[in-house]
Amino acid sequence: MMNNKSPAAPHAPHGPEAAQDAPPTPAVLAGNVTVVRGPRTVLRGLDFTVPRGQITGLLGPSGCGKSTLMRSVVGTQAKVTGRLDVLGHPAGAPALRSRIGYVTQHPSVYDDLTVRQNLDYFAAVLDPGRSAAGRRHEHVTRAIDDVDLTSHADSLAGNLSGGQRSRVSLAVALIGAPELLVLDEPTVGLDPVLRRDLWNLFHAIAADRGATLLVSSHVMDEAERCHRLLLMREGEILADDTPDALRARTRAETVEAAFLHLVDQADTRHSQH
Numbered sequence: 001m002m003n004n005k006s007p008a009a010p011h012a013p014h015g016p017e018a019a020q021d022a023p024p025t026p027a028v029l030a031g032n033v034t035v036v037r038g039p040r041t042v043l044r045g046l047d048f049t050v051p052r053g054q055i056t057g058l059l060g061p062s063g064c065g066k067s068t069l070m071r072s073v074v075g076t077q078a079k080v081t082g083r084l085d086v087l088g089h090p091a092g093a094p095a096l097r098s099r100i101g102y103v104t105q106h107p108s109v110y111d112d113l114t115v116r117q118n119l120d121y122f123a124a125v126l127d128p129g130r131s132a133a134g135r136r137h138e139h140v141t142r143a144i145d146d147v148d149l150t151s152h153a154d155s156l157a158g159n160l161s162g163g164q165r166s167r168v169s170l171a172v173a174l175i176g177a178p179e180l181l182v183l184d185e186p187t188v189g190l191d192p193v194l195r196r197d198l199w200n201l202f203h204a205i206a207a208d209r210g211a212t213l214l215v216s217s218h219v220m221d222e223a224e225r226c227h228r229l230l231l232m233r234e235g236e237i238l239a240d241d242t243p244d245a246l247r248a249r250t251r252a253e254t255v256e257a258a259f260l261h262l263v264d265q266a267d268t269r270h271s272q273h
């Protein structure tokens with residue numbers, strides 16, 4: 001059932017950044033961002049930008065602060081200091097809520113609901129009310145199609161494979177066509193073929209709708225699939241560059257080798273001080 005009378009997409013850019021000749025603000029602009037969790041300073045004065053319409057990979061070893069940084073960007077992290085602007089607003093601003101899609105490391109998919117029922121549920125939370133039913137239906141149908149699960153729309157989530165479940169989580173984040181997608185280790189535990197398929201899907205989302213993706217991973221070979229990289233280690237950013245520039249600058253053949261080179265360089269600097 002198609003609803004051809006639904007109003008214009010509710011999440012189209014508006015506000016200052018929609019002004020005709022205004023330069024595009026980056027998707028994320030961070031200045032001296034610091035986060036304290038319990039007794040630990042987990043992020044240490046980070047400066048970086050995430051350009052729009054591209055895939056930026058956030059890579060670094062387990063515990064380096066990737067999830068904390070992503071939570072800060074989506075506005076769910078406490079004790080964030082410094083400047084952190086997201087789509088032209090301070091992180092966590094209510095105006096951003098419908099413009100960001102976020103998939104946590106342990107996304108919730110209800111096993112006893114079908115794929116479509118799962119999405120209907122989250123769509124109703126995001127865009128409630130009977131008058132929005134047509135729009136919700138359209139968004140849900142599109143999100144299921146985006147992740148290539150149309151033929152499984154009426155299957156119970158509990159009966160899906162691991163890769164299909166990951167795609168359901170991604171579909172939830174795609175409801176409402178958000179401008180910024182924040183995906184925390186979306187490929188963890190998936191086999192190489194599914195990982196490749198998911199990365200192809202990320203590229204299609206960036207290319208087809210100009211969405212910005214911030215994707216974390218601790219698997220260095222996934223770095224090669226990103227337009228830009230933020231390499232992290234122990235709460236600091238070691239590099240903010242394209243994979244090509246990073247390899248060239250460090251004279252390394254792979255991003256993994258480049259990362260190790262930068263780690264050694266940083267260790268040498270620390271031991272000299």
Ligand SMILES: Nc1ncnc2c1ncn2[C@@H]1O[C@H](COP(=O)(O)OP(=O)(O)OP(=O)(O)O)[C@@H](O)[C@H]1O
Pocket residue numbers: 037038039040042060061062063064065066067068069218
């Ligand atoms: N409540 C807390 N109190 C103190 N330290 C914390 C707390 N939560 C997390 N940390 C620490 O913050 C650091 C960053 O954690 P974070 O989850 O952001 O890392 P990560 O890079 O996403 O790791 P992983 O890839 O394993 O998920 C870790 O060293 C962790 O031990």
